[in-house]
Amino acid sequence: MTSQPSSAVNIASAEPRLDWMGSPAGPASARRWQRGYARRLVVTDLTVIAGVLTVVHLLALPEAPVVTTAVLGVLWIAALSVSRSRDWRHIGADVTEYRRVLVATLTSFGLLFTALVALDLAVTREHLIWSLPIGTIAVLMARWLWRRMLHAQWRRGKWTHRAVVVGNPRKVRHVVSAVRGSKTVTGTTVTAIHEVQGDHTGADVETRERVVAQIVDVVTRSAADLVLLTETDLFSAQGVRELGWALDALDVNLVVVPSITETAGSRITSNMVAGVPLLHVAYPRLTGTARLTKRTFDVVFSALALLMLAPLLITIALWVRLDSPGPVLFRQERVGINHSRFSMLKFRSMVVDAEEHLSLLEERSEGNGVLFKMRRDPRVTRIGAVLRRLSLDELPQFYNVLRGEMSVVGPRPPLPREVEAYDDHTHRRLLVKPGITGLWQVAGRSDLSWEESVRLDLYYVENWTLLGDIQIVLRTARAVFGGAGAY
Incomplete structure (x- = not known):
């Protein structure tokens, strides 16, 4: 089967631009602001949790062991890290970040009080009465304030992901329109479009390598740190893996955009069958x-x-x-x-x-x-x-x-x-x-x-x-x- 060559079109910016820190935009820049933002969240979480627990301990638990409060604080911070509440894929978008903060908070309190009961130690209920609600609200409010600041940076074109959209022309246009329409919600800027003509699922090794090389060239020239692949059917499974390997070497993230659109995440569940990812879409039912x-x-x-x-x-x-x-x-x-x-x-x-x-x-x-x-x-x-x-x-x-x-x-x-x-x-x-x-x-x-x-x-x-x-x-x-x- 003969495949038509791919083509790169509508390059938004072939020359690397400077980000807010004065460094060239691209993968390294994206990692820099992501790590910096995560560090700020860690410091904020530490400050808020330490402040809330200290105030509650001094006002409500002056005679209780300090170690209990300290252990709760350590568990809380650790749970926020283990739950990946600062993952770059969720910061600034949807409610996943907030949900993970809530899960981590409830988990840390649950673990502490389960241990106290199991060891027959004095349970300081005041922490449940005061630290849990006040601390939860304080941490969520801090995350909300940071999110507002992040959205403000996105509106200025800073701290954003630079994306190359890859796929057939029709789906590429749809994805580009969606991303550009929600740039201040996703923090993603489309820097280049790479249209893939023809079906490459049966392409030979040489054609496959040429397609991957073309995509890598567009990514490099546009200083992108993210590739949005709109249609995996254009490539064989091996072609997608090879593209992933090439992008990994550049420290560029690969995101596959499914054909399912206008569908809320709550209706989609996924599982793997023999290495094949399956997406299950529940039908809408406003009954019962x-x-x-x-x-x-x-x-x-x-x-x-x-x-x-x-x-x-x-x-x-x-x-x-x-x-x-x-x-x-x-x-x-x-x-x-x-x-x-x-x-x-x-x-x-x-x-x-x-x-x-x-x-x-x-x-x-x-x-x-x-x-x-x-x-x-x-x-x-x-x-x-x-x-x-x-x-x-x-x-x-x-x-x-x-x-x-x-x-x-x-x-x-x-x-x-x-x-x-x-x-x-x-x-x-x-x-x-x-x-x-x-x-x-x-x-x-x-x-x-x-x-x-x-x-x-x-x-x-x-x-x-x-x-x-x-x-x-x-x-x-x-x-x-x-x-x-x-x-």
Whole structure:
């Protein structure tokens, strides 16, 4: 079988640039900032843990043996190291770092108190009462502060991984788009693209060596420290091993990007069968316990929100009534779970006959082709403009949540005419209840394209978790006060 030659394209920077320390960027530079960051985390962990344990010992355990506190501190630090809570692959991204900190903390306390009970020694419960919660919060807060600093460096283009993306053109473009869109979350900058043309699975030794040499040449010229291989099917198993050996000699990391996209890590498990890695993908199921958990969260959160926001709701109602003639609340038919219809509530932000004027304004729409949006809609009232910018007009929807028609977090509630234009895949947005907020809310709101809005909604439907809902609620507050995409 004859293989077409590979080609390197779109080299972002063939000449090594200087990193924040004034050294050439590349593998050595990446290792330098990774090791430096890890050392800072070690010093911070030591300082926080020593400080918390010392204060607790002096205030709550003045007569207890100092050795118990010292052993707890040593176990804690050791557990944080053994759990690899400072691994470069997890710092600054997702919740893995925080989860490992929690596991290490609970493990160290568990080991200490198991040993004290087994040896029939006096158990200092004060450590459980004070050191465990205070220390855990303090360590997590310190990690969070370091993460904010790291993200700030990434936004400045510092302390980043320089990556070469390797694969066929279609998958390369997809990966490059994803990486560049989340550079401040992953800390990765694409410096070069190496497109591999043809199938090299049956290539001879000479062709295989030539392909590996081309990739190594691109990596060297772009001073990269990371290679993202988007498709292992282009190479034989031996070819992937040889590429790994060549990159290892350069101290460059190899990351294989699977074809599974838009799938949360919680749905993926892996195991090895005869040396072959298998990825198991669980189908999304928002039923049983998961549905009960989400409904419980919705009821508790919306009830507390309505109770705590009652003074604000009354004030807004008075403003709306005094600002323009008409009812305080605006009711509009929307499509809910499984194509059910319901009346969605909002504080009225437009004149009473706004719907009658819609046809006259549709050609001036600034929306995404499906949704009608105008930055300066003449139908919006004075108080309505303020309510829309801060999303306060949507607060009555907590009542829809209590009634079971909506959820606190979910896809955007569509109009019936929008649903009529859905394709087969887009109808999957209706497998869950629509939400007051969602990924579309925290990712740009009205500034998003229709395709991007659908993609975010489908991702939410496929990958729901309670922790994800809580994170979206927290991010919503920042998005709302920022006002981006709200009009």
